[in-house]
Amino acid sequence: MVTTSSAAALRGDPYDANCATRRILDRIGDRWTVLVVGVLGDGEARFSEIRRRVDGVSQKMLTQTLRGLERDGLVRRTVHPTVPVRVEYALTEAGRTLLEPLRALQKWSIEHLGDVSASQNAYDHAE
Amino acid sequence: MVTTSSAAALRGDPYDANCATRRILDRIGDRWTVLVVGVLGDGEARFSEIRRRVDGVSQKMLTQTLRGLERDGLVRRTVHPTVPVRVEYALTEAGRTLLEPLRALQKWSIEHLGDVSASQNAYDHAE
DNA sequence: CGGAATCCTACCGGATACTG
DNA sequence: CAGTATCCGGTAGGATTCCG
Numbered sequence: 001m002v003t004t005s006s007a008a009a010l011r012g013d014p015y016d017a018n019c020a021t022r023r024i025l026d027r028i029g030d031r032w033t034v035l036v037v038g039v040l041g042d043g044e045a046r047f048s049e050i051r052r053r054v055d056g057v058s059q060k061m062l063t064q065t066l067r068g069l070e071r072d073g074l075v076r077r078t079v080h081p082t083v084p085v086r087v088e089y090a091l092t093e094a095g096r097t098l099l100e101p102l103r104a105l106q107k108w109s110i111e112h113l114g115d116v117s118a119s120q121n122a123y124d125h126a127e
Numbered sequence: 128m129v130t131t132s133s134a135a136a137l138r139g140d141p142y143d144a145n146c147a148t149r150r151i152l153d154r155i156g157d158r159w160t161v162l163v164v165g166v167l168g169d170g171e172a173r174f175s176e177i178r179r180r181v182d183g184v185s186q187k188m189l190t191q192t193l194r195g196l197e198r199d200g201l202v203r204r205t206v207h208p209t210v211p212v213r214v215e216y217a218l219t220e221a222g223r224t225l226l227e228p229l230r231a232l233q234k235w236s237i238e239h240l241g242d243v244s245a246s247q248n249a250y251d252h253a254e
Numbered sequence: 255c256g257g258a259a260t261c262c263t264a265c266c267g268g269a270t271a272c273t274g
Numbered sequence: 275c276a277g278t279a280t281c282c283g284g285t286a287g288g289a290t291t292c293c294g
Contacts, residue, residue: 212255
């Protein structure tokens with residue numbers, strides 16, 4: 001049993017590659033998933049719109065990322081059989097709940113990015 | 128300027144690989160960093176102890192992970208010049224603040240891992 | 255004990271071309 | 275428009291060996 005009130009909660013016990021945190025980070029820790037979830041956090045969006053708003057993502061990786069999120073039940077994919085085809089993507093209920101912890105991590109990032117960069121510079125300069 | 132009160136906060140504006148969240152996830156999103164931080168959240172530990180408690184990590188990757196965290200100012204490395212050498216690792220103040228958002232993510236992971244797995248099975252079975 | 259150095263491989267992910 | 279298919283290079287990371 002894992003609780004959330006002790007340090008053991010963060011890692012699960014025992015530490016292994018199969019713990020919940022590891023599993024989730026394996027999924028959302030990739031280069032694009034978090035950014036895509038961030039875009040969809042603003043509301044439904046089409047494939048090409050997501051592609052525009054997630055700077056630098058290739059068509060292949062965006063497709064792959066969206067498929068993964070759909071498979072996880074975090075994103076709903078809706079095909080409108082017009083011509084040409086329209087495909088809308090939106091966060092599911094579960095997907096929306098992910099926004100909260102992601103924002104916590106972003107908050108930390110913004111608050112500490114300066115310190116981290118400074119530390120890196122000092123470390124590199126000291127050699 | 129990035130605020131933390133809107134959806135735009137999660138992604139930064141514009142979306143690119145240089146936003147704070149992306150930068151931080153590039154650092155902690157790897158296979159081992161989160162697990163190592165989790166171990167050190169319990170307190171100071173020696174190299175070999177961390178290696179034992181983080182199941183599956185190679186010596187190379189543990190060294191690399193710890194160097195990265197030290198460079199970021201999140202971990203302090205202390206060498207005791209005995210023979211043989213003793214090296215202790217501990218979270219810094221900044222490192223300890225990272226435990227909070229990480230726990231938020233773990234909490235989400237634990238709460239949703241079951242649903243995610245079920246969704247994956249359904250998705251794969253439906254083909 | 256706690257690494258550094260080297261070698262080697264899988265696979266992540268970009269570029270390109272084609273399809274319904 | 276929203277993909278799929280194929281090729282391909284760079285690199286993350288494991289195994290092994292050596293060092294203070």
